[in-house]
Amino acid sequence: MTDTLAPVKPGRLLINGEAVDSASGKTFTTYNPATEEAITTVASAGAEDVDRAVKAARAAFEGPWGKMKPSDRQRVLFKLGDLILANAEELGRLETMDNGKPIFESKLIDAPMAANCFHYFAGWATKIHGDTLPVNPAFLNYTLREPLGVVGAIIPWNFPMIMVGWKCAPALAAGNCVVLKPAELTPLTALRIGELALEAGLPPGVLNILPGPGSVAGEALVRHPGVDKISFTGSTEIGKHLMKSAADSVKKLTLELGGKSPNIVFADADLDAALRGATTGIFYGKGEVCAAGSRLLVEKSIYDDFVAKLAERAKKMQPADPLDPKTRLGAIVSEKQMNTVLGYVDIGAKEGAKVVAGGARQPVNGKGYFVQATVLADVNNQMRVAQEEIFGPVLAVIPFDGVDDAVRIANDSVFGLAAGVWTNNVKKAHEVARRLQAGTVWINAYNFYDAGMPFGGYKQSGFGRDLGPDCLDDYTQVKSVWVNLE
Ligand code: NDP
Numbered sequence: 001m002t003d004t005l006a007p008v009k010p011g012r013l014l015i016n017g018e019a020v021d022s023a024s025g026k027t028f029t030t031y032n033p034a035t036e037e038a039i040t041t042v043a044s045a046g047a048e049d050v051d052r053a054v055k056a057a058r059a060a061f062e063g064p065w066g067k068m069k070p071s072d073r074q075r076v077l078f079k080l081g082d083l084i085l086a087n088a089e090e091l092g093r094l095e096t097m098d099n100g101k102p103i104f105e106s107k108l109i110d111a112p113m114a115a116n117c118f119h120y121f122a123g124w125a126t127k128i129h130g131d132t133l134p135v136n137p138a139f140l141n142y143t144l145r146e147p148l149g150v151v152g153a154i155i156p157w158n159f160p161m162i163m164v165g166w167k168c169a170p171a172l173a174a175g176n177c178v179v180l181k182p183a184e185l186t187p188l189t190a191l192r193i194g195e196l197a198l199e200a201g202l203p204p205g206v207l208n209i210l211p212g213p214g215s216v217a218g219e220a221l222v223r224h225p226g227v228d229k230i231s232f233t234g235s236t237e238i239g240k241h242l243m244k245s246a247a248d249s250v251k252k253l254t255l256e257l258g259g260k261s262p263n264i265v266f267a268d269a270d271l272d273a274a275l276r277g278a279t280t281g282i283f284y285g286k287g288e289v290c291a292a293g294s295r296l297l298v299e300k301s302i303y304d305d306f307v308a309k310l311a312e313r314a315k316k317m318q319p320a321d322p323l324d325p326k327t328r329l330g331a332i333v334s335e336k337q338m339n340t341v342l343g344y345v346d347i348g349a350k351e352g353a354k355v356v357a358g359g360a361r362q363p364v365n366g367k368g369y370f371v372q373a374t375v376l377a378d379v380n381n382q383m384r385v386a387q388e389e390i391f392g393p394v395l396a397v398i399p400f401d402g403v404d405d406a407v408r409i410a411n412d413s414v415f416g417l418a419a420g421v422w423t424n425n426v427k428k429a430h431e432v433a434r435r436l437q438a439g440t441v442w443i444n445a446y447n448f449y450d451a452g453m454p455f456g457g458y459k460q461s462g463f464g465r466d467l468g469p470d471c472l473d474d475y476t477q478v479k480s481v482w483v484n485l486e
Pocket residue numbers: 154155156157158181182183184185212213214215217218219222233234235236238239241242256257258259289290337340389390391
């Protein structure tokens with residue numbers, strides 16, 4: 001358990017390659033949601049710190065980073081990926097203490113995924129280029145694909161380490177410098193990766209890390225005139241707010257926001273595989289996953305049987321100590337989030353849903369913000385539990401009748417982040433994938449990610465893409481050059 005672990009040193013801001021206190025001297029405490037105990041204190045960034053970090057990033061952009069050969073940038077970023085892998089044990093432990101997720105996830109999935117981002121985008125550093133264009137024989141026409149300058153990255157608490165990779169790796173590979181604001185609830189792994197970045201050879205100022213409240217540090221970053229672009233992952237509510245805040249400086253913005261993703265099980269699917277996919281689709285990451293398959297659509301002919309098996313599986317998924325390698329369901333990130341999740345279970349029950357598994361808080365060793373794996377049956381798509389993002393281990397199961405009904409229900413949402421389709425009929429699988437309004441569709445799978453595959457939302461799940469070659473468009477701009485040859 002946590003109390004037998006080495007103490008975690010206080011966190012400081014990373015500005016211009018140095019660990020510093022905030023200008024105000026303010027700090028905050030970060031807590032372990034599994035034990036409710038303080039982990040350590042962390043410097044809390046304010047507007048003055050944001051200003052210093054943005055200036056350091058600009059100087060690095062105009063100085064060493066901007067002047068570095070892409071092949072040298074590539075080497076540094078690849079080394080950072082290696083260092084993340086080499087330190088996966090420590091990073092996993094920090095992430096688990098800060099966020100409450102099982103060490104199985106943080107060490108064996110999240111740390112390798114963060115490393116995967118740096119390895120993958122390191123390769124792109126030498127392959128981002130413009131074109132020559134056959135416009136007019138009297139001219140030589142070419143384009144330059146250039147970095148934007150200073151990127152502000154604002155990330156959430158559900159995948160702190162992975163999000164550092166998703167945002168920083170492509171931004172840096174494209175030649176930008178970054179000021180990163182981790183969520184106040186989970187600042188520790190971002191700060192550790194900042195140290196590893198220096199060890200990898202990233203020049204001072206290229207990556208600055210500023211923990212602090214969104215309403216202070218985040219807001220200052222979005223409004224700062226020296227920031228060229230904001231890359232944000234978080235709630236739709238804050239995403240909408242950032243669109244307004246970014247308007248004053250016509251700042252580029254990409255938003256990866258909430259979801260209420262449909263996971264559709266047809267009667268002709270491999271039902272054992274679908275059952276596993278439905279379970280991991282919602283309970284992986286405690287359901288605090290933007291793409292969680294939180295609406296399970298099950299064809300009517302198999303509905304009762306499928307729900308019964310699902311409830312049985314959910315009841316076996318007991319919350320346990322997140323630092324135990326066998327644990328698969330950890331603690332909710334905070335008391336506030338736990339209360340939100342439990343509040344939705346009540347809302348669902350009042351709306352007429354049937355709680356067939358879980359539904360309650362279940363402390364581990366007498367402590368912690370643990371919520372049971374919860375299944376709500378007999379949900380209809382108009383209920384709040386089917387329309388609003390709960391962000392916890394709560395699955396709403398909705399019956400449907402045939403392909404058209406499944407597609408209609410699936411698309412009847414303000415969100416459009418991801419979806420799953422389970423069927424052995426290949427024609428049906430592709431037809432449904434095309435008709436779904438979602439940025440990612442998994443067929444006979446759920447919750448797969450790779451640095452090489454774009455990820456982002458349709459509708460109110462946001463715009464712009466993280467990952468894959470496509471995201472590089474969002475971290476670069478194109479300059480057209482006309483050379484008069486006459
Ligand atoms: P937020 O959207 O508030 O937080 C995401 C990030 O934005 C954090 O770093 C936060 O900082 C920052 N932020 C908050 N306010 C501002 C602001 N005014 N200007 C700039 N940055 C800001 O998510 P919450 O943590 O409040 O979670 C609430 C709900 O959002 C969840 O229940 C869930 O439904 C959804 N959510 C969705 C996520 C997704 O990946 N789609 C991720 C996280 C949450 P700080 O936290 O330090 O104040």
